[in-house]
Amino acid sequence: MIMRYKFEIGCVAFLVLAFILTQLGLNRFFFFAGFAVLQFIMIATAWNILGGYGGYINFGTAGFLGVGSYTSIALIQWSNVSIVPQIIAAAALAGLLGLAIGYFTLRLKGVYFAIATLALAIVLETVVNNWDFVGGAAGISILPTRKPELLGAVIVDRKIGVFGNYKEFLFFLIAGMTIFSVWVARTIEKGKLGRGLNAIKDNEEAAESMGVPTLRLKLIATTISGALMGAAGGIFPSYLTFIDPLTAFNLEFAVYSLAMPMIGGTFTWIGPVLGGLLLGTVQQVAIVTISSELNLLILGVVLVVFVTFAPHGLVGWFMKKN
Amino acid sequence: MTRILKYRVRVMLLAGLFAAAFTLTTAFAPVAQAQSKDPIKIGFSMALTGALAGGGKQSLVAMQIWAEDINEQGGILGRSVELVFYDDQTNPKNVPGIYSKLLDVDKVDFVVSGYGTNLIAPAMPVVIDRDIVFMGLFGMNNNGKWNYEKYFQILPAGPSPAVGFSSNWFEAVKTFKPKTIALVAADAEFARNLKEGAVENAKAMGLEIVYNENYPPRTADFTPIVRAVNAKKPDIFYIASYPNGSAGLVRAIAEVGTDAMAVGGGMVGLQYAGLMSGLGPNLNGFLNYDFYVPEPTMNIYPGSKELIDRYQKKVKDEGLKTDALGYYLVPWAYAYVDILGKAVNAVGKIDHDAIAEYIHKTKFTTVVGDVEFGDNGEWTQSRTIAVQYQGIKNNELDQFSQPGTRKIMFPADIQTGEVKPFNSLR
Numbered sequence: 001m002i003m004r005y006k007f008e009i010g011c012v013a014f015l016v017l018a019f020i021l022t023q024l025g026l027n028r029f030f031f032f033a034g035f036a037v038l039q040f041i042m043i044a045t046a047w048n049i050l051g052g053y054g055g056y057i058n059f060g061t062a063g064f065l066g067v068g069s070y071t072s073i074a075l076i077q078w079s080n081v082s083i084v085p086q087i088i089a090a091a092a093l094a095g096l097l098g099l100a101i102g103y104f105t106l107r108l109k110g111v112y113f114a115i116a117t118l119a120l121a122i123v124l125e126t127v128v129n130n131w132d133f134v135g136g137a138a139g140i141s142i143l144p145t146r147k148p149e150l151l152g153a154v155i156v157d158r159k160i161g162v163f164g165n166y167k168e169f170l171f172f173l174i175a176g177m178t179i180f181s182v183w184v185a186r187t188i189e190k191g192k193l194g195r196g197l198n199a200i201k202d203n204e205e206a207a208e209s210m211g212v213p214t215l216r217l218k219l220i221a222t223t224i225s226g227a228l229m230g231a232a233g234g235i236f237p238s239y240l241t242f243i244d245p246l247t248a249f250n251l252e253f254a255v256y257s258l259a260m261p262m263i264g265g266t267f268t269w270i271g272p273v274l275g276g277l278l279l280g281t282v283q284q285v286a287i288v289t290i291s292s293e294l295n296l297l298i299l300g301v302v303l304v305v306f307v308t309f310a311p312h313g314l315v316g317w318f319m320k321k322n
Numbered sequence: 323m324t325r326i327l328k329y330r331v332r333v334m335l336l337a338g339l340f341a342a343a344f345t346l347t348t349a350f351a352p353v354a355q356a357q358s359k360d361p362i363k364i365g366f367s368m369a370l371t372g373a374l375a376g377g378g379k380q381s382l383v384a385m386q387i388w389a390e391d392i393n394e395q396g397g398i399l400g401r402s403v404e405l406v407f408y409d410d411q412t413n414p415k416n417v418p419g420i421y422s423k424l425l426d427v428d429k430v431d432f433v434v435s436g437y438g439t440n441l442i443a444p445a446m447p448v449v450i451d452r453d454i455v456f457m458g459l460f461g462m463n464n465n466g467k468w469n470y471e472k473y474f475q476i477l478p479a480g481p482s483p484a485v486g487f488s489s490n491w492f493e494a495v496k497t498f499k500p501k502t503i504a505l506v507a508a509d510a511e512f513a514r515n516l517k518e519g520a521v522e523n524a525k526a527m528g529l530e531i532v533y534n535e536n537y538p539p540r541t542a543d544f545t546p547i548v549r550a551v552n553a554k555k556p557d558i559f560y561i562a563s564y565p566n567g568s569a570g571l572v573r574a575i576a577e578v579g580t581d582a583m584a585v586g587g588g589m590v591g592l593q594y595a596g597l598m599s600g601l602g603p604n605l606n607g608f609l610n611y612d613f614y615v616p617e618p619t620m621n622i623y624p625g626s627k628e629l630i631d632r633y634q635k636k637v638k639d640e641g642l643k644t645d646a647l648g649y650y651l652v653p654w655a656y657a658y659v660d661i662l663g664k665a666v667n668a669v670g671k672i673d674h675d676a677i678a679e680y681i682h683k684t685k686f687t688t689v690v691g692d693v694e695f696g697d698n699g700e701w702t703q704s705r706t707i708a709v710q711y712q713g714i715k716n717n718e719l720d721q722f723s724q725p726g727t728r729k730i731m732f733p734a735d736i737q738t739g740e741v742k743p744f745n746s747l748r
Binding site: 027028029032033036129136137141142143166167239240241242244247284 | 413414415417418419422423425426427440443444446447448450451467468509510511514536538539
């Protein structure tokens with residue numbers, strides 16, 4: 001019985017570990033950098049549901065993240081809504097967007113689908129650029145609530161709160177969200193949906209002729225993938241405390257979200273986790289050490305190396321060796 | 323997957339986790355708590371690459387000159403001063419992480435801002451959360467939203483910076499008795515604030531606004547904008563732009579032309595040595611803001627000429643790849659850390675409440691003259707100057723270090739030339 005649920009038990013163990021880390025009084029920057037790494041893993045995992053399992057290359061990651069970020073900003077501006085409802089609303093809206101985009105674009109294939117999703121990010125950025133309520137092109141700074149409460153309990157306070165500071169709280173939240181994303185991805189991979197998506201990736205016409213409901217599966221995948229990306233974007237303004245369209249809709253996200261599963265391996269849930277872990281850590285170290293736009297060069301070099309020597313990512317490379 | 327593969331992947335996953343944790347905890351390991359003999363660390367992000375690098379690099383050199391000076395004088399609180407900085411790449415996204423690292427890992431004693439409004443904005447929530455003194459370098463109304471009592475800013479735009487920044491430009495153009503105005507701004511925090519202030523000044527002058535639009539920061543071709551403005555036939559044309567946009571607009575106006583009598587106002591970047599020499603005679607006629615130019619009446623800032631001479635010598639001797647002239651930011655970048663150092667020494671301890679209180683109530687004598695801060699951390703009076711580019715013959719840089727190429731049109735007490743219609747100087 002325990003063996004059957006060992007993955008779920010592992011997820012809970014990681015969440016407990018994340019909580020314990022927040023209680024150790026570690027340096028606040030650990031949580032700041034850790035957040036970025038976990039967010040990368042979440043984005044990579046979300047991208048892989050459609051791109052890795054289904055073979056549909058999505059360049060619109062920045063669009064989904066941006067929708068999540070600006071849903072949160074709009075809710076803060078509207079009524080200073082707290083962070084958990086922000087994330088739920090961001091996920092819901094990005095999920096709906098995923099469903100709509102899926103419906104309109106999934107009849108496109110290959111490079112045409114990629115271009116359509118890329119256009120999504122650009123169109124949404126233009127909309128936000130001209131929406132003054134959320135700061136327009138100039139962006140907006142937000143100051144997180146000093147003592148946020150949940151069900152009457154003080155969540156963040158040095159003395160009486162569950163967490164000593166806001167960064168610890170955000171780290172725990174993103175840890176929970178990332179673990180949930182990985183669980184969702186693994187559940188899809190092991191289930192009917194994953195097998196259906198794999199069939200679509202291999203030969204969509206053949207899958208269709210064998211009775212795989214291709215359109216329905218693809219719509220489910222775009223919705224789930226979009227919702228998870230939206231959730232990752234929803235928490236982003238609270239983490240950065242500043243958002244502008246250039247940041248929220250940055251095409252770097254599209255590149256990273258594609259690069260991470262490629263580096264880790266796209267055919268299993270572990271691939272994006274490894275890719276996110278590797279690239280997220282390298283990026284955090286690069287920002288404060290190399291400290292220049294050179295960190296993008298690192299990404300390029302790593303990608304070229306992996307595409308050349310390990311086209312199926314780290315996991316694929318290990319499989320080949322064994 | 324086979325069992326052995328599953329095992330290996332798990333080992334790899336765990337190893338990856340440990341490697342990440344090790345990197346994060348060792349590369350950024352907390353340094354030991356500062357001892358009294360340790361240097362006073364001042365941390366900041368700075369635009370050393372990206373669109374604002376032209377200003378960021380010269381600011382950094384000025385701050386390093388200040389650090390040399392203060393250390394020769396015994397440092398702060400008897401401790402030497404060390405600057406800790408990272409390149410923010412002119413990207414607001416990088417700023418919160420850099421300040422978080424400065425405060426939590428580098429354990430700096432003070433943080434000051436990087437250069438520019440758009441890079442100060444994302445740092446504000448971080449410093450407000452820590453409740454510490456924050457000196458700003460050329461921020462346009464960054465404290466308008468927060469009213470943070472420990473924020474002080476060196477841009478001399480006065481207590482109402484958005485309006486004060488362009489007030490002297492509007493005084494200078496009164497010569498032309500204009501009736502209509504066109505306004506164009508980059509869609510970014512600084513430029514939008516600037517244009518809002520210009521609109522207020524225009525309304526106060528009774529001008530009819532015939533064109534008022536923003537352009538996206540990534541705009542490459544500005545000729546359609548200039549043509550759209552020309553179609554409205556404005557008497558004067560106010561522009562609030564960042565360096566890339568400023569260069570693009572100067573070139574577009576050189577190509578398309580304009581009948582406006584005054585053009586410019588809030589064009590950032592035209593003060594950079596690289597852009598001035600690059601644009602050369604195309605700059606003739608532009609009427610723009612500035613803070614310091616090599617005109618004889620600028621001796622109102624004692625010590626600034628000597629500082630700029632030292633800067634230029636340092637850049638030349640050490641072969642630094644930065645602005646060769648340094649007029650735009652060097653005195654101000656020197657002054658904003660100088661004020662912090664003077665305040666800490668006067669208070670005698672690192673007590674952010676006391677230091678902020680001291681800065682609020684003190685008039686500081688610096689290389690940019692006497693400085694006093696109001697309640698919102700802005701200067702109590704505006705000292706922006708309006709200059710007109712005149713008599714630029716070629717692309718030689720040397721001419722910009724001599725009087726005569728950027729004549730002061732306003733304020734009247736330091737005026738060195740007469741403002742002329744834009745096209746008469748082309």
